[in-house]
Structures are given as C-alpha cells and as structure tokens.
Amino acid sequence: MTTPQWMHDDAVLQPLIDHMKIADAFRFRRTCRAVHDRITDTLYETVARDVVRCRWKRVSNNITGSVRQARTSAMTYSEAKDTIVRSETRTYKSCVPSRDDVIQSLQRKLCRECLRPCNIFAVCVSGRHVVLCPTCWDDETSYSSLCDRITARKQLKGRVKNVERAIRSLHVAKRSRSGGSFLYWRYQVLSLAK
Numbered sequence: 001m002t003t004p005q006w007m008h009d010d011a012v013l014q015p016l017i018d019h020m021k022i023a024d025a026f027r028f029r030r031t032c033r034a035v036h037d038r039i040t041d042t043l044y045e046t047v048a049r050d051v052v053r054c055r056w057k058r059v060s061n062n063i064t065g066s067v068r069q070a071r072t073s074a075m076t077y078s079e080a081k082d083t084i085v086r087s088e089t090r091t092y093k094s095c096v097p098s099r100d101d102v103i104q105s106l107q108r109k110l111c112r113e114c115l116r117p118c119n120i121f122a123v124c125v126s127g128r129h130v131v132l133c134p135t136c137w138d139d140e141t142s143y144s145s146l147c148d149r150i151t152a153r154k155q156l157k158g159r160v161k162n163v164e165r166a167i168r169s170l171h172v173a174k175r176s177r178s179g180g181s182f183l184y185w186r187y188q189v190l191s192l193a194k
C-alpha cells in the first residue's frame with residue numbers, strides 16, 4: 001500500500017500533532033512507518049520539554065537569571081526554563097534532557113496517557129494490564145477514562161432495557177481507590193448507552 005501524500009506534508013501533519021495529547025500522538029505514530037519516521041523527533045522533543053524531569057548543568061557562579069535556592073529536580077524543562085539554582089558553592093542551570101534520556105525514560109513504567117512514572121494497573125477488555133494514573137482515568141476526555149458504577153448507572157438509565165444487567169456485562173477495569181467498588185472503561189459504558 002502506498003503512503004498517502006498528506007503524511008509527507010509537515011504543514012498538514014504538524015498542526016494535527018499539536019492538537020493531540022501526547023499519548024494520542026504516540027498512538028498515531030504506530031499507524032504506519034511513514035508517520036513514525038516523520039513525527040518521532042517532534043514527539044521526543046515534546047517529551048524532553050514537557051514530560052521528563054529537566055537536567056541541571058553546572059555553570060559559572062557569576063551567571064545571572066531567576067535564582068532558586070534549592071534544586072527543583074521534579075520540574076520539567078518547560079517549568080524550569082532559564083532557572084538557575086545555587087547551592088552553597090555551586091550554580092546550576094536547567095537544560096533540556098537529551099534524546100537518550102527521553103528514550104530511557106520511556107522504557108520505565110509510565111502511565112499510558114501522561115507518560116509519568118506510575119505503579120497502578122488497569123485491565124483492558126483483552127485482559128492486558130496497562131499502567132494508568134488516577135488523574136488520567138478521572139479525565140473524561142482521556143482515551144483511558146474510567147467511571148464508577150454510579151456514573152455508569154446514570155449513563156445507562158433510560159438507554160438500555162435492564163441497567164443492572166448491562167452493568168454486569170461491563171468489563172471491570174479495576175477496583176476503585178477506596179477498594180470496594182469497581183471502575184469500568186467509560187467507552188464501554190458509552191457504547192452501551194448509544
């Protein structure tokens with residue numbers, strides 16, 4: 001199959017990527033080789049600036065700029081841009097993580113949506129376990145949005161013949177943080193409520 005012309009056109013591709021969430025852009029990257037090759041550098045740059053922790057480079061003590069007294073290691077480069085950190089005798093300036101830093105960080109256990117380190121799993125309908133953080137599963141616009149039973153019931157009421165039977169047919173993505181109730185994939189609830 002030949003690659004559509006628009007996939008080679010940065011004027012089309014770039015604005016498209018700019019409007020995607022980072023995880024959606026990575027999903028889009030998997031669609032074909034041409035897209036993969038065109039957008040990988042852009043995605044890695046975005047991850048370097050907005051997702052992974054920035055790096056700190058030692059610089060001359062005479063350098064000027066906005067100064068913080070403590071090292072702000074959890075900040076991304078976008079948050080720490082032009083920040084200078086002074087310890088008792090040394091001065092550091094924020095710098096963009098390298099491509100290798102990005103590749104290494106993407107190999108860690110990360111939330112599949114925000115790409116931040118996370119240790120919580122949800123189970124897909126296929127049975128596959130995926131890493132997903134509470135912020136992303138609570139986001140209704142997220143590809144990996146989950147909802148609780150009360151929300152599922154509200155969505156299904158008046159739209160299916162038997163709400164409880166419909167709920168029982170849903171795949172359980174995980175137990176809620178309180179441990180008791182179940183969380184379901186929101187897309188499954190919405191497709192039943194159509």
Ligand SMILES: [Zn+2]
Nearest residue numbers: 111114133136
């Ligand atoms: Zn997340």
